[in-house]
Amino acid sequence: MIAFPPALQRLIKELSKLPTVGEKTATRLAYHLSANDRDLARSLGAALQQVAHDVRLCERCFFLSEGALCPLCQNPSREPSVMWVVEKPVDLVAIERGGEFKGQYHILHGLWAPLRGQGPETMRLKELMERLRKEPVKEVILATSATVEGDATALYIGRMLSEIGVKITRPAQGIPKGGELEYADDVTLSRAFAARSTIQF
Ligand SMILES: [Zn+2]
Numbered sequence: 576m577i578a579f580p581p582a583l584q585r586l587i588k589e590l591s592k593l594p595t596v597g598e599k600t601a602t603r604l605a606y607h608l609s610a611n612d613r614d615l616a617r618s619l620g621a622a623l624q625q626v627a628h629d630v631r632l633c634e635r636c637f638f639l640s641e642g643a644l645c646p647l648c649q650n651p652s653r654e655p656s657v658m659w660v661v662e663k664p665v666d667l668v669a670i671e672r673g674g675e676f677k678g679q680y681h682i683l684h685g686l687w688a689p690l691r692g693q694g695p696e697t698m699r700l701k702e703l704m705e706r707l708r709k710e711p712v713k714e715v716i717l718a719t720s721a722t723v724e725g726d727a728t729a730l731y732i733g734r735m736l737s738e739i740g741v742k743i744t745r746p747a748q749g750i751p752k753g754g755e756l757e758y759a760d761d762v763t764l765s766r767a768f769a770a771r772s773t774i775q776f
Pocket of ligand 1: 633637638645646647648649
């Protein structure tokens with residue numbers, strides 16, 4: 576039986592480990608790179624190496640960064656008293672695109688999803704608590720998505736934060752149902768921010 580060359584099989588195997596990419600798509604992509612677009616294969620390889628080598632997580636907010644601290648955390652003119660707590664780096668990018676918010680961020684890199692076996696330890700919560708203890712944050716905007724897992728996570732974090740005594744708010748509804756911040760347009764986001772409400776725990 577004739578099979579693909581081993582190098583191509585390896586590429587298919589690696590690509591199929593990516594989120595949302597099944598074996599069929601991985602095979603199609605690998606075939607395209609090896610048979611149709613070898614220049615793309617080379618530049619993609621170089622880009623992947625550069626990302627693996629240069630990009631890491633900011634030591635403070637856990638956004639993606641090429642240095643120990645991301646440009647936002649290095650900017651002394653950002654308002655220190657308000658902090659958005661979001662799930663993913665793309666959420667930060669969506670909020671920054673609106674250009675109105677000038678405060679701080681903390682990226683969780685996960686959600687509390689017990690049904691999927693994801694416990695609270697998958698989030699950057701210990702680091703969040705440490706920051707809130709030493710930074711002059713007065714308000715935390717809990718902007719996890721408006722899904723069951725997002726709401727449960729917000730509740731869980733809100734309870735933890737109530738010990739610290741910061742004001743806790745949630746962005747107003749209006750973020751598209753299903754609730755992913757990254758898909759909200761700028762106007763919706765800035766309205767959701769302006770009309771955020773305080774939660775008591
Ligand atoms: Zn940062």
